[in-house]
Amino acid sequence: MLFEILKILVNLIAMDEVRITEKLNILADAAKYDVSCSSSGSKRKNENGGLGNASNGICHTYTEDGRCVSLLKILLTNHCIFDCAYCVSRKSNDIKRAAFTVQEVVDLTINFYRRNYIEGLFLSSGIFKDADFTMERLVRVAKKLRTEHNFNGYIHLKTIPGASDDLMREAGMYADRLSVNLEMPTEEGLKLLAPEKNRQDMIAPMSFLKNEIIQRTEEKALFKKAPLFAPAGQSTQVIIGATPETDLQVLHTANHFYKNFNLKRVYYSGYVPVLSDVRLPALNTSVPMVRENRLYQADWLMRFYGFKVNEIVDNHNPLLDLDIDPKLSWGLRNLHVFPIDINTADLQLILRVPGIGLLSAQKIVSGRKFGKLNWDQLKKIGVSLNRAKYFITCNSPRFERRDLTGTAIKQYILSQSQSKYLKNSVTQLNLF
Template sequence: MNFDRVSEKLNILADAAKYDVSCSSSGGNRKNNNKGLGDSKASGICHTYTEDGRCVSLLKILLTNHCIYDCAFCVSRKSNDVQRAAFTVEEVVDLTINFYRRNYIEGLFLSSGIFKNADFTMERLVRIAKKLRLEHRFNGYIHLKSIPGASEELLTEAGLYADRLSINLEMPTEEGLKLVAPEKSHADVQKPLGFVNNKIIQLKNEKKLIKSVPKFAPAGQSTQMVIGATPENDFQIMSIANQYYNDYNLKRVYYSGFIPINHNDSLLPSIGSQPPLLRENRLYQTDWLMRFYQFDVHEILNETNPHLDTDIDPKLSYALRNLHHFPVDINTADYHMILRIPGVGVRSVKKIMAARKFGKIRTYQLKSFGIAYNRARYFMRCEDDQYQRLELLPTQIKSKILSNSQSKYLKNDPNQLVLFG
């Protein structure tokens, strides 16, 4: 192996892979029971995230940055003047094993530009995963990017060796996609998503009848949308995400703030050198509310309120727009309503529900449950605190909460950006 050349390729292809944010390693459950190398159980995956949410615990690379497509938003577009490189199958396998042995990584995230055609590229991705599993008995986490247009045979084989499969939706809407990538369509993404989802369901059903059924993408599948390159509003984005969660049982939808590649491209907006991280953050908070807090997307956003508030988080924004639902009595309300109180998380609600069995809950108990009391107090009542704070106007409540948040976060650093309302 030419180590200098491999190192040069690694620099190029790791840098090109940083724009793909959908690399969380959660959900893997592949156990090491054959004295092989590595283990992808949840406790064996080390999660390290950069400040913008990108996971760096995996060896995250492209197989190649050569591509037959010319998507305006993509750094690997065929018309972009960048240094090109491509790994061989053996080079990726050797890098993964060597990095793992040195404890640099806990798994592999492998994507690729498309060279020649979809099957040609996908076949090489599958060969890498297969070689790691069968020849090196590698049991660490493997996340493969499915290539739009790849055959069902290759997708089936990929699911047998990878823990998670994902495929990028690119832009939230078909109209937006056609603006910046006219050669692509959402149908090319929906077909493999549907096939993989049906395969997962089929094998789960077979497992009820047959003892030995192969694992197929045990950590599920995910997708990614680029945000800010095309004119979709937040309501459109989250409605599309909700549809894909429901239709394809996705584990995650990732939202990647658009990073300008070519500032002279008239098709793309000019947003300076930094992606809109605050908007990206609000979208992730909304996604969290939909997946874990029983919110419907239409409760947070709708056609008359299509944009997320940049000053406050979406849960607080919902509460201020729906004060007729509050205050919520902690001692009598159901689980669903207590979840809607700003500053009260899922774990805290479970503690509240358990504690109610032994008597009325008071303020000191709520504080010990870990809730953000200075925010929640405006939207709830407990046994020793019946003050009707909702006599205040929404603007007054918002001002008080923001003032308290700013004093908390800016106490030691007056220049710190407060991302959570």
């Protein structure tokens, strides 16, 4: 009798594992379209013998020091009450549906962490029946991990537009980062592809989180033991290419939310044509990956290099140049600003030189205090001379700036890049 009971239990456990594995395959695949999963800025520390530490860059990516880190990135469910044209989980799409229980997500996270598969959790969801019903379950996952398992790894919750302030406040007590997807860059685009959704339902929680984060930061400054509240801030994601917005419109939207909602990041996700709909681009067209890259480069210029949107793109040039990066594009359109003397120019002007990054610019300003810099020293600092040499002068005549047009400089740089690419390809072939 005991043997039969054990046999039944073993079979039930095996069946349960198969069921969980099937759910994981479905809901992890559905989550791949959400790209906003970075943990930069979180400082949660492991205390009292708990599990894990939140570290920078939790996602399937590489950190600044070269470490590859990962997270469990899943949906709580792909059931959804909405019928957004661009979403693979929309209610009219004939796909296999699944849903995790709260405890299943908690168990998966802990088990994957203990096996060293992940360093954190990114949890999003379709909407079961309403915003609060779904958001309450997302919060319960984070709360269980923190309070019952003392889990100190990174947690990113994708909040549900329309959820109550109380749930948003509770989410911030347990998650490192919260995010609300804007989805379309403009309200017009959202009305076209997701007419059931309201832009204000997305903006309201972003405004609430901004105020809560400011308030809790002030409390933390006054009271050391004040609880953390979304220490990695909030972010959002916009889909590009599903609607005809230009890069100018996309960047103006991003700039607006950076300035008015204190966002940590805006993520740009190229539309993936997986559904047929008359409102969407044809299935055989897709957004070039390079457009995403250019938008991220432009985003960095706005946040760290002092560029304004209208300097990067404008009404005459509403699209980013896909052949070259946005800073080089600006430099070629503004040759009258150059050349600058690298040994006397101020930091803000040096930051605008193509081929000079943020750290290199700071090293230049520090290094020239001890003597004038030459080309060899600039190269050691990390300056990309194949671009910078057309825009600067220094304490050496080796590269004398030629009187070239912007078109000619662009062709020189592109030809050099292509030659370098071909040379590297030949080298790799010779290795075999």
